Amino acid sequence: MSFSRRQTLAIMAGSGLSVMLGGRMALATPTEELIANFTGGAEITGEGLTLTAPEIAENGNTVPVEVDAPGAEAIILLATGNPNPDVGVFHFGPLAGAQMASTRIRLAGTQEVVAIAKMSDGSFARAAQEVKVTIGGCGG
Amino acid sequence: MAENVTPRVRVPKEAAAGEVITIKTLISHPMESGQRKDKDGNLIPRSIINRFTCTFNGKTVIDVAMEPAISTNPYFEFQAKVPESGTFTFTWIDDDGSTYEDTKEIAVA
Amino acid sequence: MRQMLRTGAAWAALGLAGSAALAPTAMAQETNLVINDEIEIVTRAPAPEHMEYVREIFSGWEYRSPETQTLQMDDFENPGMIGVDNARADFDTAMGADGQSCASCHDTPEALEGVRAVYPKWDEAKGEVQTLEMQVNECVTERAGAEAWDYTGDRMTEMVALISSVSRGMPVNVAIDGPAQETWEQGKEIYYTRYGQLELACANCHEDNYDNMIRADHLSQGQINGFPTYRLKNGKLNAVHDRFKGCVRDTRAETFAPGSPEFVALELYVASRGNGLSVEGPSVRN
Numbered sequence: 400m401s402f403s404r405r406q407t408l409a410i411m412a413g414s415g416l417s418v419m420l421g422g423r424m425a426l427a428t429p430t431e432e433l434i435a436n437f438t439g440g441a442e443i444t445g446e447g448l449t450l451t452a453p454e455i456a457e458n459g460n461t462v463p464v465e466v467d468a469p470g471a472e473a474i475i476l477l478a479t480g481n482p483n484p485d486v487g488v489f490h491f492g493p494l495a496g497a498q499m500a501s502t503r504i505r506l507a508g509t510q511e512v513v514a515i516a517k518m519s520d521g522s523f524a525r526a527a528q529e530v531k532v533t534i535g536g537c538g539g
Numbered sequence: 540m541a542e543n544v545t546p547r548v549r550v551p552k553e554a555a556a557g558e559v560i561t562i563k564t565l566i567s568h569p570m571e572s573g574q575r576k577d578k579d580g581n582l583i584p585r586s587i588i589n590r591f592t593c594t595f596n597g598k599t600v601i602d603v604a605m606e607p608a609i610s611t612n613p614y615f616e617f618q619a620k621v622p623e624s625g626t627f628t629f630t631w632i633d634d635d636g637s638t639y640e641d642t643k644e645i646a647v648a
Numbered sequence: 649m650r651q652m653l654r655t656g657a658a659w660a661a662l663g664l665a666g667s668a669a670l671a672p673t674a675m676a677q678e679t680n681l682v683i684n685d686e687i688e689i690v691t692r693a694p695a696p697e698h699m700e701y702v703r704e705i706f707s708g709w710e711y712r713s714p715e716t717q718t719l720q721m722d723d724f725e726n727p728g729m730i731g732v733d734n735a736r737a738d739f740d741t742a743m744g745a746d747g748q749s750c751a752s753c754h755d756t757p758e759a760l761e762g763v764r765a766v767y768p769k770w771d772e773a774k775g776e777v778q779t780l781e782m783q784v785n786e787c788v789t790e791r792a793g794a795e796a797w798d799y800t801g802d803r804m805t806e807m808v809a810l811i812s813s814v815s816r817g818m819p820v821n822v823a824i825d826g827p828a829q830e831t832w833e834q835g836k837e838i839y840y841t842r843y844g845q846l847e848l849a850c851a852n853c854h855e856d857n858y859d860n861m862i863r864a865d866h867l868s869q870g871q872i873n874g875f876p877t878y879r880l881k882n883g884k885l886n887a888v889h890d891r892f893k894g895c896v897r898d899t900r901a902e903t904f905a906p907g908s909p910e911f912v913a914l915e916l917y918v919a920s921r922g923n924g925l926s927v928e929g930p931s932v933r934n
Contacts, residue, residue: 492599496559496618611883
């Protein structure tokens with residue numbers, strides 16, 4: 400049996416090792432740490448989160464992304480290839496008409512954008528999308 | 540200090556009771572990440588909006604924790620349920636302690 | 649005047665590649681630009697007669713990614729409109745000793761509808777071709793008695809964006825004959841002159857190679873109907889002459905100064921290559 404990167408991440412986070420053990424902590428990537436903080440180490444097994452981002456972004460300064468997770472309490476958005484992967488956390492209140500939001504983000508280069516949703520039943524769902532950022536800087 | 544910060548919000552003027560509406564917000568702000576250098580090679584200090592909230596008659600619609608990876612002139616689009624006539628309040632909180640606020644009335648027919 | 653490209657160094661340095669294998673062209677998608685579900689923008693048109701080597705002209709919008717294109721379809725989503733709003737406030741701001749504002753003489757920005765479409769334009773009294781920036785500065789200094797605005801500064805660029813915005817959808821129609829002809833010829837000369845270590849003319853990129861990829865950037869015809877442009881790259885409105893400056897610098901040449909007679913002439917010529925496209929500014933580009 401082989402694990403996809405996604406499953407491996409989920410298992411690592413789920414095992415609680417990355418949170419509990421100092422040694423592990425040092426090895427965890429900033430993204431893994433942020434995810435573990437958000438989930439409290441819980442396993443990410445749920446479904447129902449959609450992340451929409453362009454496959455190719457013309458410029459990394461302004462990349463439109465949308466997260467949508469019916470029934471979510473909160474969604475964290477991460478740019479795994481940025482020096483600081485944290486992008487933001489959307490908390491939905493009682494008057495949210497849908498648990499969705501769009502914004503525009505900065506990507507420091509081609510990378511995977513990841514979102515994790517915390518569902519109201521306490522489960523977590525994950526979605527990811529690879530965004531290719533083309534090299535700008537031409538034509539002034 | 541960010542200059543010329545102006546919030547812009549688009550909300551329909553009317554809705555049916557319980558209707559879900561789309562809201563768009565855009566605020567002019569550099570979202571200076573603190574990682575860029577000026578022409579002389581000095582770091583430009585971080586200056587960002589770190590939180591955005593939207594409430595309706597005091598109840599939360601959305602509350603966003605924002606990091607420097609949010610683009611210049613932060614834009615959000617989201618949806619709100621409108622149970623009754625009232626007021627949307629939009630608040631952006633700047634690193635420097637300033638808050639920028641806008642309100643919009645909506646009438647339930 | 650027009651030469652075939654020498655192969656080798658210049659293109660290698662720039663990493664130019666045919667687009668066919670790399671990306672579908674925007675033109676294949678046949679999307680149309682309509683702003684606010686209301687203002688129809690002509691982004692493709694037959695080339696004006698004076699253009700010898702190009703049959704059809706295309707707005708730079710055609711070459712941008714769907715995401716960038718969408719930003720321009722709704723004023724609320726177009727961050728360039730922030731600058732327009734700033735300028736609207738500025739239009740009513742008192743200047744100079746007599747405390748006059750643009751509004752004192754021009755009433756509303758809408759009164760300047762149609763102006764963007766015909767600039768740069770011959771000014772009889774001054775005996776020269778004037779860009780919109782020069783015209784605004786003439787009003788600021790000679791009519792309102794205030795200090796000139798920086799030619800490509802934010803205040804000027806935002807004002808030009810406001811003046812453009814009220815002409816959106818109108819066809820660009822700059823005059824190239826009569827007294828303007830000499831300046832136009834000078835601009836044309838510059839357009840076809842090879843500059844810099846890379847020995848490249850505007851034409852080598854924007855006439856010979858539009859629709860090709862250059863370092864992952866989709867090359868357009870270098871039209872200026874969309875100026876000022878809000879660029880994702882620097883998150884602000886960009887003036888025409890600043891873009892010219894950047895393009896000349898890319899050839900590793902010394903550039904002319906914004907507002908210089910050379911760039912004014914070049915602007916008239918480049919604008920005339922877009923006669924028939926709609927005024928689009930403030931547009932969104934990468």
